[in-house]
Amino acid sequence: MTHINVLDPGASPLDYYGFELRRHRESAGLTQKQLGDIVNYTGSLVGQIETARKLPTPDFSERVDVALETGGLLSRLVDLVMRSQLPAWFQQVAELEVRATEVCTFQTHMVHGLLxxxxxxxxxxxxxDETNLDDRTAVRLARQRIFEKGEPPVLWMILSEAALYQEVGDREVMREQLAYLLSFEGNPRINIQVLPFSAGAHAGLQGSFTLFRFASDPDIVYTEGYGSGHPTANSDTVRDCSLRYDHLQAAALSLKDSAELIRRVMEERYGEQRDSDGSPMA
Structure with missing residues (x-):
């Protein structure tokens, strides 16, 4: 177990966060319990974060920044901490998400992680694998903070109709997920199109892929395998995938028709089930 007195701030972003948290807390003359009481967390959690045994959350960071008057230091660090906890092969992709001005993704079987x-x-x-599921979930969700930036990227997601029917979790999970997609209707920076079954053979039959576009850097194509990611700036690959994406957009439903299909699937497939007398079924 890491001992707080030998915590190395250069060991990792998580260790640096813990070091800075402890430094600012002690400068304020507060114990871990006292700080926990102020920010409505336990002193034990404060101690675990200080010793790099527990991941901080954005909410925790914001509260502590206010309590210790850090000037927003921990809130700035928490995004770096979260990205550092992603699988090593995916960390470069998370950096691309942060820097991109536009993200165009085609997904064959599930909703993209950013949504x-x-x-x-x-x-x-x-x-x-259900180990450390709370922390792993928080790390993935933290990627979505890119939409809170002053200049967030524009996201285009083309989603195969099959992904609407692939029951991830249970019916309630899917109903909530599809409702979340519908919450972006009218948002010009987050655009969702559905590629219907009726499209037949299409330009994305080889699988999911994502295009990252930047203000001044070359475009990058990202594809993914089991436990590995493959970003490339190869001009031939980028040109091929850009053409494929254009064709997928042309074959997909309009934004309005996509929302209508998502709403219909949400209500008809994942809506509340009722028995013959109209009462909700358990």
Whole structure:
């Protein structure tokens, strides 16, 4: 177990966060319990975060920043901490998400991580491995903070109709997830199109992929395998995938028709079930 007196702030972003938290707390003359009482967390949790044994959350960071008058230091650090906890092969992709001005993604079987709900994330990450599920879920959800930036990226997601019917978690999880997608109707920076079954053979049959576009850097294409990610700036690959994405957008339903289909599937497939007398079924 890491001892607080030998915590190395250079060991990792999480260790640096804990070091700074302890330094600012002690400068304020507060014990861990006293700080916990102020920010409505336990002193034990404060201690675990200070010793890099527990991940901080954005909410915790914001409260402590106010309590200790850090000038927003911990809130700035928490995004770096969260990205550092992603699988090593995915950390570069998370950096691309942060820097991109536009993210264009085609997903064949599930909602992209940038638009997943808490329950949906837990269901996805919990397949075969439920260890540290709370922290792993928080780390994935933290990627969505890119939409809180002063200049957030524009996101285009083309979602195969199959993903609407793939029951991740249970019916309630799916109903919540589809409702979340519908909450972006009218948001010009987050655009969702559905590629219907009726499209038949299409330009994305080889699988999901994501295009990252930047203000001054070359575009990058990202594809993913089991436990590995493959970003590339190869001009031929980028040109091919850009053309494929254009064709997928042309074959997909309009934004309005996509929302109508999502709403229909949400209500008809995942709506509240009732028995013959109209009463909700358990």
């Amino acid at each position: 997943q709900t808490n329950a949906y994330v837990r269901a996805v990450l919990g397949v075969l």
